[in-house]
Amino acid sequence: xxxxxxxxxxxxGSIQSISAPPAILQxxxxxxxxxxxxxxxxxxxxxxxxxxxxxHGFQLSIRKSEASTIQVxxxxxxx
Amino acid sequence: xxxxxxxxxxxxxxxxxxxxxxxxxxxxxxxxLTGLRHRVGNYPGVTVETKTARARFGSxxxxxxxxxxxxxxxxxxxxxMLAVDLLLGNRSEIPKxxxxxxxxxxxxIERNLYLTTQILELGLPVVLALNMTDVAESQDIQVDARQxxxxxxxxxxxxxxxxxxxxxxLISAVEQxxxxxxTAHSPEFPTPFxxxxxxxxxxxxxxxxxxxxxxxxxxxxxxxxxxxxxxxIERFGSSVSAxxxxxxxxxxxxxxxxxxxxxxxxxxxxxxxxxxxVRRPIERKQTSTDRIDRILLHRVWGIIVFLLLMTIIFQSIxxxxxxxxxxIDAGFGALGxxxxxxxxxxxxxxxxxxxxxxxVGNVLIFLPQILILFGFLAILEDCGYMARAAFxxxxxxxGCGLSGKSFVPLLSSFACAVPGIMxxxxxxxxxxxxxxxxxxxxMSCSARLPVYVLLIGAFVPATPILGPFTYQxxxxxxxxxxxxxxxxxxxxxxxxxxxxxxxxxxxxxxPGYKWPSIETVIWRMLERGWSFVQRAGTLxxxxxxxxxxxxxxxxxxxxxxxxxxxxxxxxxRGKSNGISVEDLDAQRIEIEHRMExxxxxxxxxxxxxxxxxxxxxxxxxxxxxxxxxIASFPAREVVVSALxxxxxxxxxxxxxxxxxxxxRLQNALRAARWPDGRVVFNLPVALSILVFFALCSxxxxxxxxxxxxxxxSKWAAFTFVYMTTLAYLGAFITYQVGSWWISRGV
Numbered sequence: 001x002x003x004x005x006x007x008x009x010x011x012x013g014s015i016q017s018i019s020a021p022p023a024i025l026q027x028x029x030x031x032x033x034x035x036x037x038x039x040x041x042x043x044x045x046x047x048x049x050x051x052x053x054x055x056h057g058f059q060l061s062i063r064k065s066e067a068s069t070i071q072v073x074x075x076x077x078x079x
Numbered sequence: 080x081x082x083x084x085x086x087x088x089x090x091x092x093x094x095x096x097x098x099x100x101x102x103x104x105x106x107x108x109x110x111x112l113t114g115l116r117h118r119v120g121n122y123p124g125v126t127v128e129t130k131t132a133r134a135r136f137g138s139x140x141x142x143x144x145x146x147x148x149x150x151x152x153x154x155x156x157x158x159x160m161l162a163v164d165l166l167l168g169n170r171s172e173i174p175k176x177x178x179x180x181x182x183x184x185x186x187x188i189e190r191n192l193y194l195t196t197q198i199l200e201l202g203l204p205v206v207l208a209l210n211m212t213d214v215a216e217s218q219d220i221q222v223d224a225r226q227x228x229x230x231x232x233x234x235x236x237x238x239x240x241x242x243x244x245x246x247x248x249l250i251s252a253v254e255q256x257x258x259x260x261x262t263a264h265s266p267e268f269p270t271p272f273x274x275x276x277x278x279x280x281x282x283x284x285x286x287x288x289x290x291x292x293x294x295x296x297x298x299x300x301x302x303x304x305x306x307x308x309x310x311x312i313e314r315f316g317s318s319v320s321a322x323x324x325x326x327x328x329x330x331x332x333x334x335x336x337x338x339x340x341x342x343x344x345x346x347x348x349x350x351x352x353x354x355x356x357v358r359r360p361i362e363r364k365q366t367s368t369d370r371i372d373r374i375l376l377h378r379v380w381g382i383i384v385f386l387l388l389m390t391i392i393f394q395s396i397x398x399x400x401x402x403x404x405x406x407i408d409a410g411f412g413a414l415g416x417x418x419x420x421x422x423x424x425x426x427x428x429x430x431x432x433x434x435x436x437x438x439v440g441n442v443l444i445f446l447p448q449i450l451i452l453f454g455f456l457a458i459l460e461d462c463g464y465m466a467r468a469a470f471x472x473x474x475x476x477x478g479c480g481l482s483g484k485s486f487v488p489l490l491s492s493f494a495c496a497v498p499g500i501m502x503x504x505x506x507x508x509x510x511x512x513x514x515x516x517x518x519x520x521x522m523s524c525s526a527r528l529p530v531y532v533l534l535i536g537a538f539v540p541a542t543p544i545l546g547p548f549t550y551q552x553x554x555x556x557x558x559x560x561x562x563x564x565x566x567x568x569x570x571x572x573x574x575x576x577x578x579x580x581x582x583x584x585x586x587x588x589x590p591g592y593k594w595p596s597i598e599t600v601i602w603r604m605l606e607r608g609w610s611f612v613q614r615a616g617t618l619x620x621x622x623x624x625x626x627x628x629x630x631x632x633x634x635x636x637x638x639x640x641x642x643x644x645x646x647x648x649x650x651x652r653g654k655s656n657g658i659s660v661e662d663l664d665a666q667r668i669e670i671e672h673r674m675e676x677x678x679x680x681x682x683x684x685x686x687x688x689x690x691x692x693x694x695x696x697x698x699x700x701x702x703x704x705x706x707x708x709i710a711s712f713p714a715r716e717v718v719v720s721a722l723x724x725x726x727x728x729x730x731x732x733x734x735x736x737x738x739x740x741x742x743r744l745q746n747a748l749r750a751a752r753w754p755d756g757r758v759v760f761n762l763p764v765a766l767s768i769l770v771f772f773a774l775c776s777x778x779x780x781x782x783x784x785x786x787x788x789x790x791x792s793k794w795a796a797f798t799f800v801y802m803t804t805l806a807y808l809g810a811f812i813t814y815q816v817g818s819w820w821i822s823r824g825v
Contacts, residue, residue, distance in 0.1 A: 022303050022304075022337070023155065023303070023584070026302065026338035026342075027584050028586065029338065029342035030150055030151045030153070030193060030342055031150060031190065031586060031588075032189065032190050032342075032346065034343065034346055042372065042376070043376040043377075045376075045470055045471055045473060045474060046381060046471060047475065049473065049477070050473050050483075052372075052376060052470065052589060056187075056189060056190060057187060057363065058187045058190065058588060058590075058591075059368075059588065059590075060586065060587070061466075061470045061585070061586075061588075061589055062585065062586050062587075063477075063585045066584065066585070066586070
């Protein structure tokens with residue numbers, strides 16, 4: 001398992017847990033970043049931050065600081 | 080007798096609220112429902128504005144209130160609380176809604192329905208407007224509206240907001256829903272959670288008579304540190320906070336972790352209820368958005384396209400707007416001259432020319448830049464690029480505590496802070512937005528250029544430093560950089576002091592690309608232009624008139640008598656000595672200029688200049704410069720003509736002298752002397768004025784727009800004070816260091 005900020009564009013994973021502070025956690029969950037959802041890193045911004053994700057068919061950008069609180073299981077990897 | 084008037088009054092308009100996620104076509108639907116007219120009112124919140132307008136359909140009048148786009152109804156800021164209060168009927172200016180229209184994007188229905196399930200909890204009749212089914216179909220996503228309606232227990236109407244399709248069906252569904260009982264289904268929270276809400280209600284109910292809406296209690300539990308909790312604390316005291324913490328802890332142990340319990344329950348419910356109504360391909364289809372993003376979010380190409388777009392926008396407001404602004408400027412100048420010839424000399428003529436016409440000009444001169452900037456921004460916003468721009472630039476802005484969304488407003492401010500500040504509305508985070516607005520006027524706008532050109536041309540040597548670069552160029556570049564260096568420092572300081580708070584989360588949707596709608600673009604341009612003229616216009620005009628009056632009054636009869644005598648002598652000499660007509664005219668103009676300067680000297684503003692001379696002396700300034708700086712409060716560039724008047728060369732300051740190297744004003748400035756014979760303007764003085772004008776807030780329009788946009792006189796006053804302080808300190812250091820340097824060298 002690795003944190004979402006370490007995925008490279010094109011990689012997918014499924015969300016295992018999020019350890020962000022409550023207010024941020026709530027926003028992330030509301031946008032559908034729930035445990036078990038598949039998330040793909042679409043692109044990194046030119047200066048490396050933030051990152052562009054695809055989740056449930058739409059694109060969402062979050063900063064690496066938030067992405068580093070999201071644990072994912074890489075696609076093809078088993079727990 | 081006409082009885083229909085009484086009848087019309089008896090029909091209370093139906094009140095509905097339009098709500099939805101950002102990028103769902105909500106504003107387009109609002110415009111389609113209401114048209115451009117019949118605006119009922121704007122209700123400014125802290126940083127956002129709620130619009131209400133009358134619908135042009137339906138059997139009875141319907142007032143539609145447009146709530147700013149939001150992903151959820153879990154208020155964390157006063158602005159988000161406004162939407163909740165509106166829906167709960169807690170706002171006095173808008174009656175409790177009879178129904179809610181929830182607009183959703185069919186291509187992204189699950190996430191859109193999250194907000195809908197929260198609204199269903201309020202017990203109001205809800206109608207779902209299913210928009211963007213064409214986008215969904217292009218991705219092979221089929222949404223069965225009838226099936227969805229059955230699942231959710233609310234009417235679901237297919238609309239195509241940009242083609243105005245389904246609008247009348249939507250209205251009739253709303254009329255019907257408003258008059259019938261809600262049959263909506265909604266997610267059920269686990270028993271421990273409901274018990275906790277119940278317990279909270281009971282304990283608060285004992286200490287207060289008015290009942291708190293259950294939704295607010297639920298929110299107070301779910302949104303730790305949110306606006307609902309703050310509301311309860313305000314009403315029941317800080318003991319509520321401890322109680323909420325206790326309840327949350329207990330819920331965590333009972334399998335309802337806060338805040339995760341809510342999204343889990345809602346999304347599970349949504350997925351169960353939506354599944355029978357939505358068919359989507361197993362493998363997600365590649366979209367045109369994917370293909371475009373491969374270029375526009377590319378590390379190299381993405382930046383190139385971004386820089387190209389920003390250059391085009393910047394050039395347009397900086398250079399091309401000039402093609403419209405110059406005629407406006409010239410037109411008002413010509414109008415002023417014409418009035419001058421029509422009316423006799425006196426206060427009425429002066430008020431008309433230098434107060435009212437100049438003031439109206441000061442307002443209208445901003446329109447081309449506002450319209451052009453908002454034209455571009457509306458196109459970029461509507462097609463989905465603005466979020467990408469913020470994405471690309473976020474890292475650059477994060478250094479001073481802002482986000483990528485501050486980039487475009489600040490860039491625009493290099494052309495003009497007024498549209499720049501107005502464009503900061505797209506920044507949702509209140510503190511980020513305030514910080515952006517407060518530093519925007521530090522960007523060197525185009526109105527500073529005339530000041531720069533005048534003083535650099537007159538006092539900075541054109542000696543080459545390296546190749547084509549001269550000291551003049553170096554000074555100009557340094558002045559532009561000054562703002563660029565100071566602004567991030569100010570932003571950082573503000574975000575760590577006055578605007579300190581919870582770090583805003585940068586969670587931003589990158590919407591799918593679409594063709595911008597010309598109607599939306601033009602509508603937004605006109606709306607912003609009109610709102611500027613209407614809301615800022617009168618105040619800018621008033622400032623110009625006040626400054627005019629201070630500069631015009633009092634008119635002393637002695638000065639008049641003195642110069643009347645001079646004129647009479649000149650006429651007499653002209654008759655006896657046979658001076659040529661040209662010479663006579665020239666001398667007459669020369670006397671007129673001296674008379675104007677004499678009037679200025681003893682005007683209120685001149686006295687003020689004298690009064691502040693001790694304060695501006697450490698900057699190397701005499702009272703004339705101090706006075707010109709004060710006179711330029713309505714607009715920076717006015718300092719040029721103010722200096723022209725006070726140095727007796729008239730306000731037509733562009734005339735060159737014989738050999739053409741300096742303008743007459745530049746020569747006058749170079750010739751200015753202190754009473755003891757020293758020159759007033761040397762290089763350190765010129766630099767000190769330049770630094771002052773690079774940093775000061777001598778622009779009434781900017782301050783007025785800050786006041787209007789942030790809905791606060793306090794922030795406008797703050798901007799004036801902090802910028803003037805910075806400008807004074809900057810000028811002081813420049814002059815003192817410069818003088819020391821020169822004295823050392825000599």
